[in-house]
Amino acid sequence: MQAYTSSRISLSPHLAQPALPATLGSGPVQPISFFPAGSEIYAQGEKAGAFYQVEFGAVRIYRLLADGRRQISAFHLAGETFGFEAGATHHFFAEAINATGVRVFRLNAGADMSHQLLPLALKGLTRAQEHLLVLGRQNAIERVAAFLVDMVERQGGLRQVELPMSRMDIGDYLGLTIETVSRVFTRLKDKGVIRLLNLRSVEILKQDVLQTMGE
Amino acid sequence: MQAYTSSRISLSPHLAQPALPATLGSGPVQPISFFPAGSEIYAQGEKAGAFYQVEFGAVRIYRLLADGRRQISAFHLAGETFGFEAGATHHFFAEAINATGVRVFRLNAGADMSHQLLPLALKGLTRAQEHLLVLGRQNAIERVAAFLVDMVERQGGLRQVELPMSRMDIGDYLGLTIETVSRVFTRLKDKGVIRLLNLRSVEILKQDVLQTMGE
DNA sequence: CGCCATATTGAAATTCATCAAATGCGGTGG
DNA sequence: CCACCGCATTTGATGAATTTCAATATGGCG
Numbered sequence: 471m472q473a474y475t476s477s478r479i480s481l482s483p484h485l486a487q488p489a490l491p492a493t494l495g496s497g498p499v500q501p502i503s504f505f506p507a508g509s510e511i512y513a514q515g516e517k518a519g520a521f522y523q524v525e526f527g528a529v530r531i532y533r534l535l536a537d538g539r540r541q542i543s544a545f546h547l548a549g550e551t552f553g554f555e556a557g558a559t560h561h562f563f564a565e566a567i568n569a570t571g572v573r574v575f576r577l578n579a580g581a582d583m584s585h586q587l588l589p590l591a592l593k594g595l596t597r598a599q600e601h602l603l604v605l606g607r608q609n610a611i612e613r614v615a616a617f618l619v620d621m622v623e624r625q626g627g628l629r630q631v632e633l634p635m636s637r638m639d640i641g642d643y644l645g646l647t648i649e650t651v652s653r654v655f656t657r658l659k660d661k662g663v664i665r666l667l668n669l670r671s672v673e674i675l676k677q678d679v680l681q682t683m684g685e
Numbered sequence: 686m687q688a689y690t691s692s693r694i695s696l697s698p699h700l701a702q703p704a705l706p707a708t709l710g711s712g713p714v715q716p717i718s719f720f721p722a723g724s725e726i727y728a729q730g731e732k733a734g735a736f737y738q739v740e741f742g743a744v745r746i747y748r749l750l751a752d753g754r755r756q757i758s759a760f761h762l763a764g765e766t767f768g769f770e771a772g773a774t775h776h777f778f779a780e781a782i783n784a785t786g787v788r789v790f791r792l793n794a795g796a797d798m799s800h801q802l803l804p805l806a807l808k809g810l811t812r813a814q815e816h817l818l819v820l821g822r823q824n825a826i827e828r829v830a831a832f833l834v835d836m837v838e839r840q841g842g843l844r845q846v847e848l849p850m851s852r853m854d855i856g857d858y859l860g861l862t863i864e865t866v867s868r869v870f871t872r873l874k875d876k877g878v879i880r881l882l883n884l885r886s887v888e889i890l891k892q893d894v895l896q897t898m899g900e
Numbered sequence: 901c902g903c904c905a906t907a908t909t910g911a912a913a914t915t916c917a918t919c920a921a922a923t924g925c926g927g928t929g930g
Numbered sequence: 931c932c933a934c935c936g937c938a939t940t941t942g943a944t945g946a947a948t949t950t951c952a953a954t955a956t957g958g959c960g
Contacts, residue, residue, distance in 0.1 A: 533818050535900050541818040556807035562814065584799035591806040598813035599777065602950065603748050603756040605820035607859030609915070645821030647917055654939050669925070669939075670863035685750050721955075824950070854908060862949060867908050884907070 505566035521553040527570025528634035542643040567640030720781035736768040742785025743849035757858040831899030
């Protein structure tokens with residue numbers, strides 16, 4: 471875990487979500503680590519013992535098969551937390567998608583954080599199970615629609631959505647190839663449901679249609 | 686939630702796993718509810734406020750799309766716990782697969798169960814995320830192999846595995862149709878990897894091959 | 901022993917992946 | 931500021947895997 475810890479990081483002025491509940495934010499200020507695009511935050515098999523809050527940037531959590539196939543189980547945007555796991559070691563990889571600042575909360579043996587962690591773990595569990603429905607039972611266009619709706623909601627419901635991740639990341643999150651993801655974007659564009667402002671930002675023209683597609 | 690609570694249930698003498706940690710089992714004995722095959726334990730939208738331990742039988746947790754497509758996110762066998770969720774209401778359905786006895790632990794507002802629940806939630810989270818890899822990135826035969834390996838492990842690694850659920854349940858768990866599940870079973874049989882003793886029990890002839898397929 | 905639901909098998913259709921080529925965006929340097 | 935370069939993305943053609951539709955077989959239970 472090669473972190474570029476810095477004390478003079480300029481934090482993003484526009485966090486997508488409020489910070490953690492006051493109970494977590496109180497006490498001594500936690501250090502912020504900076505990770506360049508593509509760098510590893512932790513690896514599968516590594517010792518766990520901390521959890522993380524994204525200050526700015528975006529993080530992908532994933533797992534690999536022996537032959538290199540990758541499944542991204544979650545993206546984490548500014549304000550969101552990740553990294554708490556069962557057992558002493560990480561079961562997944564965490565990487566910065568682009569330049570990312572992360573606040574690290576070390577779990578020291580003494581303090582009991584169950585109260586804070588349980589709601590986060592339960593929320594993560596619900597998200598993962600909902601994602602199972604998408605991967606198990608929805609077709610390509612429904613998957614992309616569900617993904618876009620989710621991103622809209624996590625970015626405050628604005629018409630314009632930023633996609634910090636590549637098409638490959640989106641594919642590996644949705645269980646599709648990049649070609650299929652690209653074709654679906656084109657189809658949604660042709661239907662007048664979305665508009666591609668540039669590769670990384672989408673304008674939602676028909677939120678209701680998208681909503682219905684993603685169920 | 687139509688439970689047939691009974692005080693004279695004969696518990697299965699062979700729980701697949703030990704009961705909950707002593708911290709949960711201590712205190713007043715929790716009531717056991719009996720659910721016939723196919724009956725609902727709780728429904729999506731229903732008020733939460735308890736968690737459950739399977740005493741005997743098996744439970745499926747699932748979610749539905751508007752058009753009836755179903756994704757089973759988890760099966761729970763004897764000894765396993767389920768039902769804790771984020772928020773005040775259930776996001777999923779829980780049904781008894783066959784005649785099932787469930788020990789109900791009500792969460793009363795006073796007592797704090799974070800310590801007991803957090804490890805369970807984290808374990809569930811890990812399981813769900815691993816299942817995401819299966820649904821997102823593995824083909825039909827790999828999915829069935831992963832499923833069988835999981836069932837073997839949860840039943841103590843014996844050569845003979847009991848499958849309490851139907852092919853339809855397995856399909857809805859693996860994101861496949863019943864026909865595909867059936868064909869894969871046949872293929873595994875023809876390859877000499879498994880032997881179908883009857884519809885609900887499988888003998889594992891080549892555990893290593895299965896293990897490798899399921900990654 | 902026979903019935904009926906569940907499961908298996910078969911053939912055709914569909915969706916998505918793969919392989920391949922072209923486009924274009926974003927960043928760099930002149 | 932503009933042109934160029936490299937890489938991500940898009941688009942196209944083909945193929946493979948899985949679904950769908952349909953028929954048959956099986957076996958669990960009365």
